[in-house]
Amino acid sequence: MARHFPAEWAPQGAVMLIWPHDRTDWAPRLEQAESAFAAFALAITRFEPIVVVCRDEDTRDRALGRLAGVGCSRAAIATVLIDTNDTWARDIAPLAVSDDGRPVLLDCRFNGWGGKFEHALDAAFGAALIDSAGFATLGYEPCDLVLEGGAVDSDGQGTLLLNRPTVIDPRRNPGIDSAAAEASLRERLGARRILWLDVPPLPGDDTDGHVDTLARFCDERTIAYAAPHSRDDPAASMLGALEEQLQTLRTAEGEPYRLVPLPGPTPFTTDAGAPCPASYANFLLVNGGVLVPSYADAADATATERLQAAFAGRTALPVPARTFVAQAGALHCLSMQLPEGVFEDLALT
Numbered sequence: 001m002a003r004h005f006p007a008e009w010a011p012q013g014a015v016m017l018i019w020p021h022d023r024t025d026w027a028p029r030l031e032q033a034e035s036a037f038a039a040f041a042l043a044i045t046r047f048e049p050i051v052v053v054c055r056d057e058d059t060r061d062r063a064l065g066r067l068a069g070v071g072c073s074r075a076a077i078a079t080v081l082i083d084t085n086d087t088w089a090r091d092i093a094p095l096a097v098s099d100d101g102r103p104v105l106l107d108c109r110f111n112g113w114g115g116k117f118e119h120a121l122d123a124a125f126g127a128a129l130i131d132s133a134g135f136a137t138l139g140y141e142p143c144d145l146v147l148e149g150g151a152v153d154s155d156g157q158g159t160l161l162l163n164r165p166t167v168i169d170p171r172r173n174p175g176i177d178s179a180a181a182e183a184s185l186r187e188r189l190g191a192r193r194i195l196w197l198d199v200p201p202l203p204g205d206d207t208d209g210h211v212d213t214l215a216r217f218c219d220e221r222t223i224a225y226a227a228p229h230s231r232d233d234p235a236a237s238m239l240g241a242l243e244e245q246l247q248t249l250r251t252a253e254g255e256p257y258r259l260v261p262l263p264g265p266t267p268f269t270t271d272a273g274a275p276c277p278a279s280y281a282n283f284l285l286v287n288g289g290v291l292v293p294s295y296a297d298a299a300d301a302t303a304t305e306r307l308q309a310a311f312a313g314r315t316a317l318p319v320p321a322r323t324f325v326a327q328a329g330a331l332h333c334l335s336m337q338l339p340e341g342v343f344e345d346l347a348l349t
Contacts, residue, residue, distance in 0.1 A: 019052055041072055051346055091122075113206055134343075143184070159193040161195045202275075224310055234275065262279075265300070
């Protein structure tokens with residue numbers, strides 16, 4: 001069987017979001033969260049449809065009302081009813097792989113980022129999704145490896161980029177070393193080359209350093225990466241180590257990668273004083289576009305310009321993400337791209 005894990009710039013059928021509700025960590029600021037989600041959804045629907053996962057019918061009615069209020073076309077929205085602990089679709093949703101051309105949802109285990117948070121509903125999300133209308137025609141494959149979607153990036157040509165502490169972790173995958181993880185990645189994702197980073201997380205990052213906050217493929221020869229805001233940035237040392245490691249990586253042809261630094265915004269905190277892991281590497285690719293997290297900072301313009309240059313055939317569009325990163329994630333963390341054809345099966349829901 002020819003197993004293939006597409007790059008995120010491959011054609012998509014839709015982007016999935018999980019709507020916030022009053023049992024999630026968004027509950028104290030639910031109105032603010034829903035406004036931010038609606039703005040994010042509107043930006044996505046400029047390029048492609050969305051699939052909105054809702055806890056129940058009341059949540060669906062609330063979500064559809066919010067989306068209509070910002071101008072989202074109802075024709076660009078499908079809904080699915082599944083209860084969740086939270087809204088981090090990137091980490092709890094299955095990974096869409098191709099197996100001899102057939103889309104298969106690879107459902108890796110999820111354990112709350114190493115048991116940090118309640119996750120019983122989120123751990124069952126993939127199995128519930130495949131039983132939903134519109135998804136049952138896809139292949140489904142459970143996988144014993146704990147692998148959150150934000151922990152792995154693909155160039156679409158068989159090369160994967162990961163940060164080792166988010167996979168080789170006794171709280172996630174006890175007893176599994178790098179060799180065993182690589183064997184699983186080769187079998188399940190069709191990987192031919194695996195590039196490991198070894199860097200600590202940004203301050204405030206609960207994931208132990210997901211690669212989608214650190215470094216992302218822009219094409220087979222280009223990697224955009226998080227760089228420090230300044231030499232006084234609390235993350236300057238670890239981001240310097242990240243850059244040094246990226247400089248040692250080589251393409252499949254043996255050439256150095258073209259590296260695109262994305263200097264971060266001025267560091268900021270939550271109202272409670274916790275650091276926010278704001279990174280422009282948490283951008284989201286959509287059909288014809290690249291959605292860039294915006295933190296109401298002067299660095300937003302630089303990040304947008306650099307990502308526009310890196311994705312010359314797409315439209316770079318800033319999306320407000322300060323509300324999101326106060327909960328330790330941004331655009332990529334909150335979303336998951338879906339295979340072509342899925343939305344057609346869901347369009348009437």
